[in-house]
Amino acid sequence: MYHCGMRQVGERHVPFQVDLMVWSNRLDLLALSNFKGEVQVHRLHWQKVWNLPPPKENISVQAMAWRPDGKALAIGYSTGTVYVVDIEDKEVIDQYELEQEKINCDDFDSLKSNGITCITWAVRSEILESATEYNLYDDASIFLQKIPQNGTYKNHISNDCAKDFKEVKEPTQLNMLLIGYATGYIYITIFGRYPYGTLNLSHMINDVGEHKILDINISDDFSIMQVLYLDKLTNNILLSFINTSVLSAYAEEFFTVAKKHGQITQLMSNLDQTMTSITEAWEHILLEMDAKMAYYAAAVPDGGVSADLLELHMLDYWY
Template identity: 35%
Template sequence: MSSQCSFRQTDEKHVTTEVELMEWSPKMDLLAVANIQGEVLLHRLSWQRVWSLPPPTENSKVKAIAWRTDGKVLAVGYISGEVLLCNVENAAILHTLHVQGEVCSMQWMCDSMAPAAGKKCYKDRSAEYLPKIPTLSKSYGSLSKGHSEENVEDMKKLADQIGLNILLIGNNDSIVKLFAYGIFPVGAVNLKQHKNTKAGRIISLSLSEDLHLLSLIVQSPKMEDQQDQDVYLLSFESTLLASRYEEVQALAFKYGHVVTLLEHLRVIIKQMSEAWEDILLEMDSKLVKFAEEKYMLGTGTVSNDFLELLLFGTPSDELQSFLLHDLTEKGLKKLGHSIETSYSNIQKLVLKHLQSVTQALIYHLNEIAGMASWYDRFGLLGLSSPSVQEAVQMAGAFMLKAVELQQVIDGSMKNFKAFFRWLYVVIQRLSQEAIPAELSKMTQQDLNFVTDFLKEYFTEEMDGSCKSGFKLEKVGQYLKHEELQEPLPNTDNPWLKFVNSSQLLQESPVLFKPQVRQSLVQVEDNLRTAINVALTKPSSAIGQSLQCSGSSYLFTYQNMEEKEEKNKLLKPKFTHFTVCNQQAYQYVVFTASCSPSDYLYLVRQKTHAGSDGADISVVKLKFGCLGTTNREESGRDDRYCIPSYHICFVMLYTLC
């Protein structure tokens, strides 16, 4: 009998580093393993390694692991408070969360109240109206690590999600945070702000499948100078979340779209900055030697020599030597092609990517604004129409700033082409080569373009740094975290004249208001702030609605982790599950002592608390054997030792 009821070891695997945490995938034969070095390894049942994820920073240890219910995303929580959502296929970082304090526990649950077909309060139809977001080319610049370009619209892996799933994160400072699909914040609880509750380290947590009950296992020191730890079960009613789960799901999908577009926006601006820096480096690489000679001889500046050449047609000795021997005709063509490519990259990033992403962002924010106007469904969640409209306005201002940048780039490219065409003619003339007929003629407009180029892109004085003095401020100022030094003049714009002449139009909520003095990067920061203010209000509203319905003392144990390093894993264990029949119950199963333990406790509580409070039933199970268990004394075979389970039903608490 003993051999029939026992577990049998089938295999044994060896690891090179001590393992701290392990978690099986709920859908596939995948095992996530975290070791003491902060690495996360994904293995198959055959122990084939699928991938490994290094720690984000040095000394970052993994404190919790949780699988999304479909097994496609893995959440990894670190001691630093950082939580990474990883794509199971390739370990790509889909999203990053930052929580206060140290991550102590995580659970990813799925609701059991999937809406019937055709009964959803919202259907996302953005794919029918919006063009597909173009993928970024690596030729524009380096892509961020972990930034996937396979499917920009579904970078967060939300497209195939049907029901609502919520990631719960507990820390060591009495704070619990809830994230729909692991992305959208839908609630936060600070135990220190609730009366009659114990604050402490949250070692386990669970949300019932019907979303009505949030259960927390809290570890609190018995006395400040002792190692004994009191463990409590705290219950919170989440009625608002349960009654508005369809609205939360709709907002979470929209939030996923918005966050994805914002991340894509940041990558685009980064590549624009890299292309801008490439232009500066190319010019500096050619002009720095000439600028250094001018500075050492004290005979003027680079810009003065070019202006004299433009006005009088005669170059200085240093400039002539530079043009004929250092720059040369071939070098000028190569330099011009390189700079033109960088200019074109910036222009394509603005026209093809920046504007398409901004248009999609405005579309999704307008849909959220429509939700905010539906007060009966979304008003209770704290979604505020004025704050969402402010976010829409900032998105419109960002689009206007992108159009303004495009105008500046167009003007800069005209000046740049005119300057290099003129310089090519000068080199040909100094080399006594034939000048093509189409280049020999120079109009007054071309002369103005060259003058503007020299005026705008060369500093007037040199310093001891021996740099060329070349600058690209008209474009570069839009990519800095500071106000524009040379904003685009708009005094001749007839539309702006018309708007400024009408007080009604100036105050219209429909028209986007330009941010004249701010750079593109500053407007982007304002946009992120406005979106964060608008879309985090539901988290505050739901968090405030979570009310503690019961606090129960479970047991006291001694913190073995501080006494013996070898016993650090021998802690009391907890697990949660929900049974939904005619009456939904949430169960908590735990051991009250360090492993191995002879007793198992099963706590049951209703997810819907009645008027008289939440009844909590506790069952204590003792594992032992019937008959003689000492082989030496009895001399009998194990097959006569029958396992038994002594069950004591005890009603411990009736909470009000």
């Protein structure tokens, strides 16, 4: 008798029923989702990295996919919302909610028949020429300085404002986040950040029926997309090949535009946080001046503050 040699090497227990489980192809991490809509990330030795509660009650996780570099996780909820979560601190980097896919969380029938059905994070195998060319203007640090992390007002700036925007490593390969919906739509973003467009499967296959996307795959050069879907009228499962040669032919352009979009987003975040830090520092200065003025007023006789301010005003007038 032939034995394949497979054996169980471990067993772990979790407190809740597991609905989905996805391994990272780059790191020793395992993402789990349970019936409560929570997402947990564990290491191989079962150390819990973090636990992410659902955005709202009574919703579940429908699909998950790791970013090719293993540094982010895309989570699709039954409401049609997608979170792209940073692995280090479970911060929501991006959030997508298509207008035509918004679903009422209280409508359980709608949650069952709609929402996200699959997520695929595909990477183009070829390294693009524009990814290896050096461009001086790609270095944002020569235009804007980082938010100061130390100084007089460090303790008075909130953690959200003091935190610098995330340094995202420049990708060398084009990758796309493909999100399939039970209504037959496929939402595409480049790098999981730059929206590319939405495909209607009915238009692609010239069939006006109702379809549910079950799975999406794309070739290594992004020229052919394979879509597995359910025809809701006949209840048949079909596989369709869609010509996406435009994604392959204009890969360089997509890569460049999406990378610039990410840089602009980072710079805007830097500016917003800098302005917030300046505002909070100025508010602290005003509070400190008010406290010192109150202390001074308590130390001088009645009417002394008014006399001193009048004298200062006169000196300012003459000089």
